[in-house]
Amino acid sequence: MAAAEFWYEFASTYSYPAAMRVADLAQSRGVALAWQPFLLGPIFAAQGWRDSPFNIYPAKRRYMWRDRKRICDALGLPPLKRPVPFPQNSLLAARVALALDDATRADFSRAVYAAEFGQGLPIADRAVIAALLVKRGLDAETVLARAESDANKAALKAECARAAELGIIGAPSLVTGDGEVFWGNDRLEQGLDWAAGRRLKQD
Amino acid sequence: MAAAEFWYEFASTYSYPAAMRVADLAQSRGVALAWQPFLLGPIFAAQGWRDSPFNIYPAKRRYMWRDRKRICDALGLPPLKRPVPFPQNSLLAARVALALDDATRADFSRAVYAAEFGQGLPIADRAVIAALLVKRGLDAETVLARAESDANKAALKAECARAAELGIIGAPSLVTGDGEVFWGNDRLEQGLDWAAGRRLKQD
Numbered sequence: 455m456a457a458a459e460f461w462y463e464f465a466s467t468y469s470y471p472a473a474m475r476v477a478d479l480a481q482s483r484g485v486a487l488a489w490q491p492f493l494l495g496p497i498f499a500a501q502g503w504r505d506s507p508f509n510i511y512p513a514k515r516r517y518m519w520r521d522r523k524r525i526c527d528a529l530g531l532p533p534l535k536r537p538v539p540f541p542q543n544s545l546l547a548a549r550v551a552l553a554l555d556d557a558t559r560a561d562f563s564r565a566v567y568a569a570e571f572g573q574g575l576p577i578a579d580r581a582v583i584a585a586l587l588v589k590r591g592l593d594a595e596t597v598l599a600r601a602e603s604d605a606n607k608a609a610l611k612a613e614c615a616r617a618a619e620l621g622i623i624g625a626p627s628l629v630t631g632d633g634e635v636f637w638g639n640d641r642l643e644q645g646l647d648w649a650a651g652r653r654l655k656q657d
Numbered sequence: 658m659a660a661a662e663f664w665y666e667f668a669s670t671y672s673y674p675a676a677m678r679v680a681d682l683a684q685s686r687g688v689a690l691a692w693q694p695f696l697l698g699p700i701f702a703a704q705g706w707r708d709s710p711f712n713i714y715p716a717k718r719r720y721m722w723r724d725r726k727r728i729c730d731a732l733g734l735p736p737l738k739r740p741v742p743f744p745q746n747s748l749l750a751a752r753v754a755l756a757l758d759d760a761t762r763a764d765f766s767r768a769v770y771a772a773e774f775g776q777g778l779p780i781a782d783r784a785v786i787a788a789l790l791v792k793r794g795l796d797a798e799t800v801l802a803r804a805e806s807d808a809n810k811a812a813l814k815a816e817c818a819r820a821a822e823l824g825i826i827g828a829p830s831l832v833t834g835d836g837e838v839f840w841g842n843d844r845l846e847q848g849l850d851w852a853a854g855r856r857l858k859q860d
Contacts, residue, residue, distance in 0.1 A: 501716065524847075621723075648727075
């Protein structure tokens with residue numbers, strides 16, 4: 455079966471609409487999707503950025519919020535919140551997502567995005583993350599302990615290193631089995647088409 | 658009639674595939690297209706960049722060349738050249754494009770991109786630009802003189818200032834009549850859908 459990896463960062467604005475639609479897009483193309491939470495911090499640091507490029511470049515920030523509103527409106531996602539502070543610290547959410555099994559991870563990840571960008575909740579807050587776990591019938595303390603184990607911390611670090619090795623430069627990114635990287639919410643379709651063997655389709 | 662502006666920079670790598678397909682995309686949606694050559698230099702300088710971001714950030718450069726090859730392959734565009742130096746100095750080409758009437762400007766602009774990225778010709782070279790004008794049945798010296806008149810130089814500067822005012826942060830950009838900006842070759846369809854009153858369509 456065709457397969458692809460969906461690399462996402464919980465602080466990333468465009469990862470939100472991507473996370474909400476990627477499962478359907480993959481399924482309709484018969485592509486098995488692996489959800490890969492990671493952190494953009496090390497990728498950005500390697501480019502010399504110590505902050506989100508949307509904070510460094512105000513014109514890009516203005517464009518992004520307006521563009522993302524149009525995209526989320528079209529998807530019928532709830533009125534967008536702009537998280538404060540921006541970007542949110544996504545370390546805990548990423549560790550928890552990685553500690554979950556595949557089936558739960560996608561569902562939990564969508565819930566984190568909905569909390570962060572739909573409701574404006576602080577995703578660095580343990581209580582916020584715990585509540586999302588409880589809603590999924592999980593024992594929050596058990597999952598949080600697993601998430602913050604040394605093994606899981608090391609696993610997330612390894613994933614971040616792998617992201618850089620794959621050539622990932624931003625989030626979300628779709629990576630195909632043959633190592634092609636497609637960066638951006640607006641490139642999910644092309645990446646999944648490639649993964650499904652259809653290569654690129656243009657108008 | 659619905660209308661939109663296509664803002665492009667001759668040195669811009671993604672403006673190449675965009676320029677090659679935007680006219681058909683606009684026509685199929687009944688959108689009248691104005692071709693707006695401009696320079697990214699002032700926009701980038703305002704963000705603190707003195708060079709192309711693809712030169713400043715090697716990981717972005719690697720991604721871009723590979724991504725653009727996939728896109729151009731899918732469009733059937735000729736094997737891509739990487740211009741040397743990169744980016745090319747696009748001032749002369751932009752002045753000439755602006756000095757042409759609407760009908761000729763689109764055709765000339767596509768020819769500049771084909772010369773630069775399809776053949777690897779230096780577009781800052783007057784002889785290269787003159788040859789493209791002659792091929793279109795134009796008197797090259799007359800057009801070049803008009804392009805380098807004080808009035809036309811001032812007109813290009815004014816266009817660059819207008820690009821910044823519109824909120825343009827990169828090229829290519831599609832700007833609709835109601836002031837929406839869509840940045841990127843991969844957003845032409847959405848921008849033109851918006852201009853045609855269809856707003857955004859997502860899978």
